Amino acid sequence: MPSRSHLKGLKVEDILNEELRREMGVEEDPRTGHLRLSQRFSQINEWEDIMHSVFDLPLELEGYTKKVSELASLEEMVDRLSKENFDAVKRTESRKKQLKQFVRTMSMYYNLIFTKGSEKAGYGVLIYFPDLSKDPERSSGIVLVEKKITKNGKSETRFERAKFDDFLIEVRPYIEILGDLYRKTRKP
Numbered sequence: 001m002p003s004r005s006h007l008k009g010l011k012v013e014d015i016l017n018e019e020l021r022r023e024m025g026v027e028e029d030p031r032t033g034h035l036r037l038s039q040r041f042s043q044i045n046e047w048e049d050i051m052h053s054v055f056d057l058p059l060e061l062e063g064y065t066k067k068v069s070e071l072a073s074l075e076e077m078v079d080r081l082s083k084e085n086f087d088a089v090k091r092t093e094s095r096k097k098q099l100k101q102f103v104r105t106m107s108m109y110y111n112l113i114f115t116k117g118s119e120k121a122g123y124g125v126l127i128y129f130p131d132l133s134k135d136p137e138r139s140s141g142i143v144l145v146e147k148k149i150t151k152n153g154k155s156e157t158r159f160e161r162a163k164f165d166d167f168l169i170e171v172r173p174y175i176e177i178l179g180d181l182y183r184k185t186r187k188p
Contacts, residue, residue: 012126013159016146020124023092023111026150064142064163068170071160073145077112077123078174081181086114091182106132106139112178119151127171137168 068074080086092111106129113122129141145160164170 012144013146016124016126016144017148017157019109020111020122020146020148023090023124024113024120024122024148024150026120026148026155064161066160066162068143068162068164068174071143071145071162073123073125073147073158073160074174076147077178078181080114080121081112081178081185084185086116088115089113089182089185104132105130106136110175110178112182119149122146122148122150124148127167129167137172139167140165141167141171143171 081089090111090113094109108127110125110127111122113120124146126144127141128144129136129139131139133139141164143162143164145162147158147160149156
């Protein structure tokens with residue numbers, strides 16, 4: 001696992017960005033915006049390390065004022081999957097809620113990556129529960145979404161933030177809709 005000193009100066013957005021870039025197979029040079037191979041996070045190789053890194057970082061909960069239903073990225077993901085306007089789509093997910101160290105806090109992570117021709121559109125979603133209630137599904141938390149578009153050797157990134165008071169009512173329906181739409185694309 002990476003040391004705390006390795007994480008100095010990083011934000012949760014940096015780690016989310018790294019995971020999405022790796023899933024998409026891209027990296028951009030921050031000075032030029034051109035794509036290149038990444039070695040910045042060479043010590044963070046596994047999802048478990050990334051999630052532990054998130055827990056080692058100070059998560060700023062301020063700035064999460066939108067409701068989940070107001071996230072443009074969610075609407076875009078549903079729209080892309082519904083219209084099946086892509087050549088390929090890939091989904092990955094990780095839920096770290098069964099481990100003993102996550103009984104007070106919990107996180108989930110989802111990636112959806114669409115490819116159409118030479119363009120890739122990736123969405124990385126981190127759902128974070130800073131303080132679990134007795135029924136974790138009824139807990140409050142935050143959602144951090146990264147959208148990354150790559151085309152012609154260039155990359156564009158946007159982050160969105162939202163908060164929720166009740167995961168079961170405000171977030172889970174979107175996870176189920178996206179999951180159902182994704183499974184529909186897998187049928188022959």
